[in-house]
Amino acid sequence: MMEPVIQLERVTKDYGGGRGVFDLSFAVGRGEVVGFLGANGAGKSVTMRLLMGFVRADGGRATLGGRPCFADRAAIQREVGYLPGELALPGDMTGRSFLAFVAGMRGTALPCRANALIDFFELDPSAKLRAMSKGTRQKVGIVAAFMHGPAVLLLDEPTSGLDLLMQRRFVELVRAEKRRGATILLSSHVLGEVEGTCDRALFVRSGRLTSEACAADLTLDATLEHLYGAEALRRRWGDAAEGRAAGNRSAAPSDSVDLGRSPASSERGGVR
Template sequence: MEPVISVEGLTKSYGPARGVFDLSFSVHGGEALGFLGANGAGKTVTMRLLMGFVRAHAGEARIFGLDCFDERPTIQRRVGYLPGELALPSDMTAQAFLHMQASLRGLHDLETMHALIDYFELNPSVRIRELSKGNKQKVGIVNAFMHAPDVLLLDEPTSGLDLLMQRRFADLVQESRSKGAAVLLSSHVLGEVERLCDQALFVRQGRQTRFCDPAALDADAIVENLYGPEAARLAWNDFKTRRAS
Protein backbone atom coordinates (compact mmCIF):
# COMPACT_ATOMS: atom_id res chain seq x y z
CA MET A 1 0.00 0.00 0.00
CA GLU A 2 1.32 3.41 -0.96
CA PRO A 3 1.94 5.87 1.88
CA VAL A 4 -0.38 8.86 2.22
CA ILE A 5 2.50 11.17 3.22
CA SER A 6 5.84 10.59 1.51
CA VAL A 7 8.97 12.66 2.12
CA GLU A 8 12.27 11.87 0.39
CA GLY A 9 15.52 13.78 0.83
CA LEU A 10 13.60 16.94 1.72
CA THR A 11 15.79 20.02 2.14
CA LYS A 12 14.89 23.63 2.86
CA SER A 13 17.77 25.75 4.12
CA TYR A 14 17.57 29.08 5.89
CA GLY A 15 21.28 29.05 6.73
CA PRO A 16 23.60 26.78 8.75
CA ALA A 17 21.57 24.42 10.95
CA ARG A 18 18.35 26.31 10.12
CA GLY A 19 15.69 24.50 8.11
CA VAL A 20 15.54 20.79 7.27
CA PHE A 21 18.19 18.72 5.55
CA ASP A 22 17.79 15.40 3.70
CA LEU A 23 14.66 14.44 5.63
CA SER A 24 12.90 11.18 4.68
CA PHE A 25 9.83 9.49 6.18
CA SER A 26 6.39 8.17 5.26
CA VAL A 27 2.98 7.82 6.92
CA HIS A 28 0.26 5.42 5.80
CA GLY A 29 -3.47 5.80 6.30
CA GLY A 30 -4.44 5.04 9.90
CA GLU A 31 -0.91 5.65 11.15
CA ALA A 32 0.42 8.45 13.33
CA LEU A 33 4.04 9.56 13.23
CA GLY A 34 5.42 11.65 16.06
CA PHE A 35 7.83 14.35 14.98
CA LEU A 36 10.04 15.12 17.97
CA GLY A 37 12.50 17.97 18.22
CA ALA A 38 13.53 20.94 20.29
CA ASN A 39 12.35 24.43 19.39
CA GLY A 40 13.92 25.39 16.07
CA ALA A 41 14.69 21.78 15.09
CA GLY A 42 12.78 22.02 11.80
CA LYS A 43 9.36 20.67 12.71
CA THR A 44 7.38 23.73 11.64
CA VAL A 45 9.40 24.11 8.42
CA THR A 46 8.48 20.54 7.51
CA MET A 47 4.79 21.19 8.15
CA ARG A 48 4.92 24.30 5.95
CA LEU A 49 6.60 22.32 3.17
CA LEU A 50 3.87 19.67 3.36
CA MET A 51 1.19 22.36 3.19
CA GLY A 52 2.84 23.86 0.10
CA PHE A 53 3.44 27.23 1.74
CA VAL A 54 7.11 27.15 0.70
CA ARG A 55 9.06 25.32 -1.99
CA ALA A 56 11.81 22.86 -1.10
CA HIS A 57 15.38 23.42 -2.27
CA ALA A 58 15.85 19.68 -2.84
CA GLY A 59 14.02 16.39 -2.43
CA GLU A 60 10.28 15.96 -2.55
CA ALA A 61 7.20 16.00 -0.34
CA ARG A 62 4.05 14.26 -1.56
CA ILE A 63 0.58 13.66 -0.17
CA PHE A 64 -1.56 11.08 -2.00
CA GLY A 65 1.21 11.02 -4.60
CA LEU A 66 0.76 14.72 -5.39
CA ASP A 67 3.59 17.22 -5.14
CA CYS A 68 2.88 19.34 -2.07
CA PHE A 69 3.89 22.62 -3.70
CA ASP A 70 2.66 22.16 -7.27
CA GLU A 71 -0.68 20.62 -6.22
CA ARG A 72 -1.20 22.56 -2.99
CA PRO A 73 -4.83 23.67 -3.60
CA THR A 74 -5.93 20.06 -4.11
CA ILE A 75 -3.92 18.81 -1.15
CA GLN A 76 -5.05 21.53 1.23
CA ARG A 77 -8.70 20.59 0.72
CA ARG A 78 -7.95 17.12 2.14
CA VAL A 79 -5.69 18.19 5.00
CA GLY A 80 -6.48 19.35 8.51
CA TYR A 81 -3.68 21.69 9.54
CA LEU A 82 -3.07 23.05 13.02
CA PRO A 83 -0.09 25.44 12.95
CA GLY A 84 2.22 25.84 15.91
CA GLU A 85 1.57 29.58 15.98
CA LEU A 86 -2.07 30.36 15.35
CA ALA A 87 -2.77 33.60 13.50
CA LEU A 88 -6.49 34.18 13.97
CA PRO A 89 -8.48 37.32 13.07
CA SER A 90 -8.82 38.99 16.45
CA ASP A 91 -11.99 40.99 15.70
CA MET A 92 -14.04 37.98 14.59
CA THR A 93 -15.91 35.68 16.92
CA ALA A 94 -14.83 32.05 16.96
CA GLN A 95 -18.11 31.10 15.29
CA ALA A 96 -17.73 33.65 12.49
CA PHE A 97 -14.18 32.48 11.81
CA LEU A 98 -15.18 28.81 11.70
CA HIS A 99 -18.15 29.55 9.44
CA MET A 100 -15.82 31.46 7.11
CA GLN A 101 -13.42 28.51 7.00
CA ALA A 102 -16.29 26.12 6.29
CA SER A 103 -17.47 28.34 3.45
CA LEU A 104 -13.98 28.49 1.94
CA ARG A 105 -13.88 24.69 1.96
CA GLY A 106 -17.35 24.37 0.47
CA LEU A 107 -18.46 22.60 3.64
CA HIS A 108 -22.25 22.76 3.99
CA ASP A 109 -22.90 20.18 6.70
CA LEU A 110 -21.79 21.92 9.90
CA GLU A 111 -22.90 19.23 12.35
CA THR A 112 -19.33 18.07 13.04
CA MET A 113 -18.19 21.65 13.56
CA HIS A 114 -20.91 22.30 16.13
CA ALA A 115 -20.26 18.96 17.84
CA LEU A 116 -16.56 19.79 18.17
CA ILE A 117 -17.36 23.23 19.59
CA ASP A 118 -19.46 21.55 22.28
CA TYR A 119 -16.96 18.74 22.89
CA PHE A 120 -14.17 21.21 23.60
CA GLU A 121 -16.47 23.48 25.64
CA LEU A 122 -15.73 26.47 23.45
CA ASN A 123 -17.91 29.57 23.62
CA PRO A 124 -18.24 30.45 19.91
CA SER A 125 -19.80 33.88 20.47
CA VAL A 126 -16.69 35.39 22.08
CA ARG A 127 -14.35 37.51 19.96
CA ILE A 128 -11.05 35.79 19.35
CA ARG A 129 -9.03 38.59 20.94
CA GLU A 130 -10.84 37.89 24.22
CA LEU A 131 -10.08 34.17 24.24
CA SER A 132 -7.37 32.61 26.39
CA LYS A 133 -4.47 30.79 24.72
CA GLY A 134 -6.14 27.46 25.41
CA ASN A 135 -9.44 28.55 23.90
CA LYS A 136 -7.70 29.92 20.82
CA GLN A 137 -6.07 26.51 20.49
CA LYS A 138 -9.52 24.93 20.61
CA VAL A 139 -10.59 27.13 17.67
CA GLY A 140 -7.58 25.82 15.74
CA ILE A 141 -8.45 22.23 16.60
CA VAL A 142 -12.07 22.60 15.49
CA ASN A 143 -10.89 24.19 12.25
CA ALA A 144 -8.44 21.34 11.61
CA PHE A 145 -10.92 18.51 12.24
CA MET A 146 -14.36 19.80 11.24
CA HIS A 147 -14.19 18.65 7.60
CA ALA A 148 -13.12 15.07 8.45
CA PRO A 149 -9.76 15.37 6.68
CA ASP A 150 -7.81 12.43 5.27
CA VAL A 151 -4.53 13.89 6.56
CA LEU A 152 -3.80 15.71 9.82
CA LEU A 153 -0.72 17.91 10.19
CA LEU A 154 -0.62 18.92 13.84
CA ASP A 155 2.13 21.24 15.08
CA GLU A 156 2.34 21.32 18.90
CA PRO A 157 -1.41 20.63 19.03
CA THR A 158 -1.99 20.55 22.79
CA SER A 159 -0.18 23.79 23.59
CA GLY A 160 -2.28 25.71 26.11
CA LEU A 161 -4.81 22.92 26.72
CA ASP A 162 -5.61 21.70 30.21
CA LEU A 163 -5.45 17.99 31.07
CA LEU A 164 -9.10 17.29 30.29
CA MET A 165 -8.91 18.95 26.88
CA GLN A 166 -5.64 17.12 26.14
CA ARG A 167 -7.45 13.85 26.80
CA ARG A 168 -10.34 14.84 24.55
CA PHE A 169 -7.91 15.86 21.84
CA ALA A 170 -6.19 12.47 22.10
CA ASP A 171 -9.56 10.73 21.71
CA LEU A 172 -10.26 12.82 18.62
CA VAL A 173 -6.94 11.87 17.03
CA GLN A 174 -7.52 8.17 17.70
CA GLU A 175 -11.02 8.39 16.22
CA SER A 176 -9.61 10.02 13.08
CA ARG A 177 -6.96 7.31 12.79
CA SER A 178 -9.60 4.60 13.11
CA LYS A 179 -11.31 6.11 10.07
CA GLY A 180 -8.09 5.96 8.05
CA ALA A 181 -6.55 9.40 8.51
CA ALA A 182 -2.77 9.73 8.31
CA VAL A 183 -1.38 11.85 11.15
CA LEU A 184 1.88 13.76 11.49
CA LEU A 185 2.12 15.23 14.98
CA SER A 186 5.03 17.44 15.93
CA SER A 187 5.92 17.99 19.55
CA HIS A 188 8.75 18.35 22.02
CA VAL A 189 6.74 16.40 24.63
CA LEU A 190 7.55 12.68 24.51
CA GLY A 191 4.52 11.61 26.55
CA GLU A 192 2.17 13.09 23.97
CA VAL A 193 3.92 11.21 21.17
CA GLU A 194 3.95 7.96 23.17
CA ARG A 195 0.18 8.19 23.72
CA LEU A 196 -0.80 9.05 20.18
CA CYS A 197 1.82 7.74 17.75
CA ASP A 198 3.10 4.40 16.44
CA GLN A 199 6.59 5.66 15.64
CA ALA A 200 8.70 8.70 16.42
CA LEU A 201 11.11 10.60 14.20
CA PHE A 202 13.68 12.62 16.13
CA VAL A 203 15.17 15.72 14.51
CA ARG A 204 17.98 17.97 15.70
CA GLN A 205 19.11 21.11 13.86
CA GLY A 206 17.05 20.05 10.85
CA ARG A 207 18.47 16.53 10.53
CA GLN A 208 16.84 13.30 11.57
CA THR A 209 18.73 11.52 14.34
CA ARG A 210 16.56 8.48 15.01
CA PHE A 211 13.39 6.68 13.91
CA CYS A 212 11.91 4.30 16.47
CA ASP A 213 9.09 3.25 18.77
CA PRO A 214 8.88 6.22 21.18
CA ALA A 215 8.51 3.86 24.14
CA ALA A 216 11.80 2.12 23.31
CA LEU A 217 14.09 4.90 24.56
CA ASP A 218 14.96 5.82 28.13
CA ALA A 219 15.07 9.43 29.32
CA ASP A 220 18.80 9.87 28.69
CA ALA A 221 18.54 8.57 25.13
CA ILE A 222 15.59 10.85 24.44
CA VAL A 223 17.41 13.97 25.64
CA GLU A 224 20.51 13.00 23.66
CA ASN A 225 18.49 12.54 20.46
CA LEU A 226 16.74 15.87 20.95
CA TYR A 227 19.64 18.04 22.09
CA GLY A 228 22.88 16.15 21.40
CA PRO A 229 25.23 14.25 23.73
CA GLU A 230 27.08 17.29 25.08
CA ALA A 231 23.91 19.11 26.11
CA ALA A 232 22.46 15.91 27.58
CA ARG A 233 25.47 15.39 29.85
CA LEU A 234 25.80 18.98 31.08
CA ALA A 235 25.04 19.10 34.82
CA TRP A 236 24.56 22.32 36.80
CA ASN A 237 27.86 22.05 38.68
CA ASP A 238 29.74 21.34 35.45
CA PHE A 239 28.10 24.36 33.85
CA LYS A 240 29.11 26.64 36.73
CA THR A 241 32.69 25.35 36.60
CA ARG A 242 32.90 25.90 32.85
CA ARG A 243 31.40 29.37 33.16
CA ALA A 244 33.92 30.36 35.84
CA SER A 245 36.95 29.13 33.90
Protein backbone atom coordinates in the same frame (compact mmCIF):
# COMPACT_ATOMS: atom_id res chain seq x y z
CA MET B 1 4.96 0.18 6.44
CA MET B 2 1.61 0.46 4.69
CA GLU B 3 1.23 2.56 1.55
CA PRO B 4 3.00 5.89 2.20
CA VAL B 5 0.66 8.89 2.33
CA ILE B 6 3.10 11.54 3.56
CA GLN B 7 6.50 11.32 1.90
CA LEU B 8 9.62 13.47 1.81
CA GLU B 9 12.58 12.44 -0.33
CA ARG B 10 15.83 14.33 0.29
CA VAL B 11 14.00 17.61 0.86
CA THR B 12 16.01 20.76 1.54
CA LYS B 13 14.76 24.25 2.42
CA ASP B 14 17.68 26.46 3.40
CA TYR B 15 16.94 29.82 5.05
CA GLY B 16 20.63 30.46 5.76
CA GLY B 17 22.45 30.47 9.06
CA GLY B 18 21.75 26.78 9.59
CA ARG B 19 17.97 27.37 9.59
CA GLY B 20 15.66 25.13 7.59
CA VAL B 21 15.68 21.42 6.75
CA PHE B 22 18.41 19.55 4.93
CA ASP B 23 18.27 16.32 2.92
CA LEU B 24 15.20 15.28 4.91
CA SER B 25 13.62 11.92 4.05
CA PHE B 26 10.81 10.04 5.78
CA ALA B 27 7.39 8.54 5.08
CA VAL B 28 4.17 8.08 7.03
CA GLY B 29 2.02 5.12 6.04
CA ARG B 30 -1.74 5.18 5.59
CA GLY B 31 -3.45 5.09 9.00
CA GLU B 32 -0.24 5.76 10.93
CA VAL B 33 0.12 8.36 13.67
CA VAL B 34 3.74 9.52 13.76
CA GLY B 35 5.31 11.90 16.25
CA PHE B 36 7.76 14.49 14.96
CA LEU B 37 10.05 15.57 17.78
CA GLY B 38 12.80 18.14 17.99
CA ALA B 39 13.99 21.09 20.00
CA ASN B 40 12.78 24.61 19.20
CA GLY B 41 14.13 25.60 15.79
CA ALA B 42 14.90 22.02 14.74
CA GLY B 43 12.85 22.29 11.53
CA LYS B 44 9.49 20.80 12.52
CA SER B 45 7.35 23.78 11.49
CA VAL B 46 9.29 24.24 8.25
CA THR B 47 8.53 20.62 7.39
CA MET B 48 4.81 21.10 8.05
CA ARG B 49 4.75 24.23 5.87
CA LEU B 50 6.53 22.38 3.06
CA LEU B 51 3.96 19.58 3.22
CA MET B 52 1.10 22.11 3.09
CA GLY B 53 2.64 23.79 0.06
CA PHE B 54 3.06 27.15 1.78
CA VAL B 55 6.72 27.20 0.78
CA ARG B 56 8.61 25.60 -2.09
CA ALA B 57 11.49 23.24 -1.36
CA ASP B 58 14.93 24.17 -2.69
CA GLY B 59 15.51 20.53 -3.57
CA GLY B 60 14.04 17.08 -3.17
CA ARG B 61 10.42 15.95 -3.40
CA ALA B 62 7.52 16.28 -0.93
CA THR B 63 4.21 14.52 -1.65
CA LEU B 64 0.87 13.91 0.04
CA GLY B 65 -1.10 11.00 -1.32
CA GLY B 66 1.28 10.92 -4.27
CA ARG B 67 0.60 14.56 -5.17
CA PRO B 68 3.44 17.11 -5.21
CA CYS B 69 2.84 19.41 -2.26
CA PHE B 70 3.70 22.73 -3.87
CA ALA B 71 2.23 22.09 -7.32
CA ASP B 72 -1.05 20.77 -5.84
CA ARG B 73 -1.09 23.13 -2.86
CA ALA B 74 -4.60 24.49 -3.46
CA ALA B 75 -6.22 21.05 -3.23
CA ILE B 76 -3.97 19.97 -0.36
CA GLN B 77 -4.79 23.09 1.65
CA ARG B 78 -8.53 22.45 1.16
CA GLU B 79 -8.39 18.80 2.14
CA VAL B 80 -5.73 18.39 4.83
CA GLY B 81 -6.46 19.13 8.48
CA TYR B 82 -3.70 21.56 9.42
CA LEU B 83 -2.95 23.20 12.75
CA PRO B 84 0.02 25.59 12.59
CA GLY B 85 2.44 26.04 15.44
CA GLU B 86 1.89 29.81 15.43
CA LEU B 87 -1.88 30.21 15.25
CA ALA B 88 -2.88 33.65 13.90
CA LEU B 89 -6.64 34.24 13.94
CA PRO B 90 -8.63 37.33 12.82
CA GLY B 91 -9.53 39.09 16.06
CA ASP B 92 -12.75 40.72 14.81
CA MET B 93 -14.39 37.35 14.06
CA THR B 94 -16.17 35.14 16.55
CA GLY B 95 -15.09 31.54 16.89
CA ARG B 96 -18.15 30.33 15.00
CA SER B 97 -17.81 32.86 12.17
CA PHE B 98 -14.17 31.87 11.75
CA LEU B 99 -15.08 28.18 11.58
CA ALA B 100 -17.78 28.97 8.99
CA PHE B 101 -15.18 30.95 7.01
CA VAL B 102 -12.77 28.00 7.05
CA ALA B 103 -15.56 25.66 5.92
CA GLY B 104 -16.39 28.07 3.09
CA MET B 105 -12.75 28.08 1.97
CA ARG B 106 -13.10 24.31 1.68
CA GLY B 107 -16.25 24.75 -0.38
CA THR B 108 -18.67 23.43 2.24
CA ALA B 109 -21.09 24.64 4.88
CA LEU B 110 -20.07 24.41 8.54
CA PRO B 111 -20.12 20.63 9.18
CA CYS B 112 -22.30 19.18 11.93
CA ARG B 113 -19.16 17.64 13.37
CA ALA B 114 -17.97 21.12 14.30
CA ASN B 115 -20.69 21.37 16.95
CA ALA B 116 -19.72 18.01 18.44
CA LEU B 117 -16.09 19.14 18.69
CA ILE B 118 -17.13 22.50 20.17
CA ASP B 119 -18.99 20.62 22.91
CA PHE B 120 -16.16 18.13 23.41
CA PHE B 121 -13.64 20.91 24.06
CA GLU B 122 -16.11 23.02 26.07
CA LEU B 123 -15.64 25.92 23.69
CA ASP B 124 -17.80 29.05 23.59
CA PRO B 125 -17.75 29.91 19.87
CA SER B 126 -19.76 33.12 20.28
CA ALA B 127 -16.84 35.09 21.75
CA LYS B 128 -14.63 37.31 19.62
CA LEU B 129 -11.30 35.69 18.87
CA ARG B 130 -9.39 38.71 20.20
CA ALA B 131 -11.09 38.23 23.58
CA MET B 132 -10.16 34.55 23.84
CA SER B 133 -7.25 33.19 25.86
CA LYS B 134 -4.43 31.39 24.06
CA GLY B 135 -5.85 28.03 25.11
CA THR B 136 -9.33 28.90 23.84
CA ARG B 137 -7.97 30.10 20.49
CA GLN B 138 -6.06 26.82 20.30
CA LYS B 139 -9.34 24.95 20.71
CA VAL B 140 -10.76 26.91 17.76
CA GLY B 141 -7.75 25.87 15.69
CA ILE B 142 -8.21 22.22 16.66
CA VAL B 143 -11.90 22.29 15.70
CA ALA B 144 -11.02 23.92 12.35
CA ALA B 145 -8.43 21.21 11.61
CA PHE B 146 -10.62 18.23 12.54
CA MET B 147 -14.18 19.30 11.73
CA HIS B 148 -14.28 18.11 8.10
CA GLY B 149 -13.04 14.60 8.92
CA PRO B 150 -9.81 14.84 6.90
CA ALA B 151 -7.92 11.76 5.77
CA VAL B 152 -4.61 13.48 6.58
CA LEU B 153 -3.79 15.73 9.55
CA LEU B 154 -0.64 17.82 10.05
CA LEU B 155 -0.57 19.05 13.65
CA ASP B 156 2.18 21.39 14.82
CA GLU B 157 2.31 21.65 18.64
CA PRO B 158 -1.45 21.02 18.82
CA THR B 159 -1.87 21.21 22.62
CA SER B 160 0.09 24.44 23.11
CA GLY B 161 -1.80 26.53 25.66
CA LEU B 162 -4.27 23.80 26.63
CA ASP B 163 -4.75 22.80 30.25
CA LEU B 164 -4.19 19.20 31.32
CA LEU B 165 -7.84 18.17 30.94
CA MET B 166 -8.02 19.52 27.39
CA GLN B 167 -4.68 17.91 26.54
CA ARG B 168 -6.17 14.58 27.55
CA ARG B 169 -9.28 15.24 25.49
CA PHE B 170 -7.05 15.98 22.53
CA VAL B 171 -5.33 12.61 23.01
CA GLU B 172 -8.77 10.95 23.00
CA LEU B 173 -9.62 12.75 19.75
CA VAL B 174 -6.41 11.65 18.02
CA ARG B 175 -7.01 8.06 19.11
CA ALA B 176 -10.52 8.24 17.63
CA GLU B 177 -9.13 9.63 14.36
CA LYS B 178 -6.61 6.80 14.24
CA ARG B 179 -9.42 4.27 14.62
CA ARG B 180 -11.17 6.04 11.74
CA GLY B 181 -8.08 5.45 9.61
CA ALA B 182 -6.65 8.97 9.45
CA THR B 183 -2.96 9.50 8.72
CA ILE B 184 -1.41 11.95 11.20
CA LEU B 185 1.95 13.70 11.56
CA LEU B 186 2.08 15.27 15.01
CA SER B 187 4.81 17.64 16.15
CA SER B 188 5.00 17.88 19.93
CA HIS B 189 7.14 18.84 22.90
CA VAL B 190 5.07 16.74 25.30
CA LEU B 191 6.38 13.20 25.69
CA GLY B 192 3.16 11.82 27.16
CA GLU B 193 1.21 13.12 24.17
CA VAL B 194 3.46 11.18 21.80
CA GLU B 195 3.38 8.05 23.95
CA GLY B 196 -0.41 8.24 24.15
CA THR B 197 -1.15 8.69 20.46
CA CYS B 198 1.72 7.73 18.16
CA ASP B 199 2.91 4.48 16.60
CA ARG B 200 6.46 5.75 16.25
CA ALA B 201 8.49 8.91 16.64
CA LEU B 202 10.87 10.67 14.28
CA PHE B 203 13.61 12.87 15.75
CA VAL B 204 14.97 15.93 13.97
CA ARG B 205 17.96 18.02 15.01
CA SER B 206 19.27 21.11 13.19
CA GLY B 207 17.00 20.36 10.24
CA ARG B 208 18.14 16.76 9.78
CA LEU B 209 16.44 13.50 10.66
CA THR B 210 18.65 11.81 13.25
CA SER B 211 16.73 8.72 14.37
CA GLU B 212 13.36 7.10 14.93
CA ALA B 213 11.88 4.88 17.62
CA CYS B 214 8.75 2.96 18.50
CA ALA B 215 6.63 5.32 20.60
CA ALA B 216 5.85 2.57 23.10
CA ASP B 217 9.57 2.23 23.87
CA LEU B 218 10.20 5.90 24.62
CA THR B 219 11.45 6.96 28.03
CA LEU B 220 12.42 10.47 29.07
CA ASP B 221 16.14 9.66 29.01
CA ALA B 222 15.94 7.84 25.67
CA THR B 223 13.99 10.71 24.13
CA LEU B 224 16.44 13.33 25.35
CA GLU B 225 19.31 11.27 23.97
CA HIS B 226 17.56 11.10 20.58
CA LEU B 227 16.98 14.87 20.65
CA TYR B 228 20.22 16.19 22.07
CA GLY B 229 22.76 13.34 21.99
CA ALA B 230 24.41 11.19 24.64
CA GLU B 231 26.71 13.96 25.88
CA ALA B 232 23.75 16.24 26.53
CA LEU B 233 22.05 13.43 28.41
CA ARG B 234 25.11 13.07 30.64
CA ARG B 235 25.01 16.81 31.28
CA ARG B 236 21.32 16.53 32.10
CA TRP B 237 22.07 14.29 35.05
CA GLY B 238 25.35 16.05 35.91
CA ASP B 239 25.23 16.79 39.63
CA ALA B 240 22.46 14.25 40.18
CA ALA B 241 24.57 11.30 39.00
CA GLU B 242 25.39 10.03 42.49
CA GLY B 243 21.78 10.22 43.60
CA ARG B 244 20.60 8.36 40.50
CA ALA B 245 23.23 5.69 41.00
CA ALA B 246 21.82 5.22 44.49
CA GLY B 247 18.35 4.72 43.05
CA ASN B 248 16.95 8.26 43.27
CA ARG B 249 15.53 8.67 39.75
CA SER B 250 13.12 11.49 40.37
CA ALA B 251 11.91 13.30 37.28
CA ALA B 252 8.86 15.11 36.03
CA PRO B 253 6.07 12.83 34.76
CA SER B 254 6.46 12.14 31.06
CA ASP B 255 3.04 13.53 30.17
CA SER B 256 4.16 17.00 31.24
CA VAL B 257 7.81 17.18 30.19
CA ASP B 258 8.59 19.93 27.67
CA LEU B 259 11.04 18.36 25.25
CA GLY B 260 11.68 21.67 23.52
CA ARG B 261 13.76 22.90 26.45
CA SER B 262 17.42 22.07 26.81
CA PRO B 263 18.27 18.99 28.91
CA ALA B 264 19.64 21.20 31.67
CA SER B 265 16.48 23.28 31.91
CA SER B 266 14.35 20.13 31.83
CA GLU B 267 16.16 18.94 34.94
CA ARG B 268 15.58 22.30 36.62
CA GLY B 269 11.86 22.14 36.00
CA GLY B 270 11.13 22.23 32.29
CA VAL B 271 7.56 21.12 32.64
CA ARG B 272 4.24 22.57 31.66
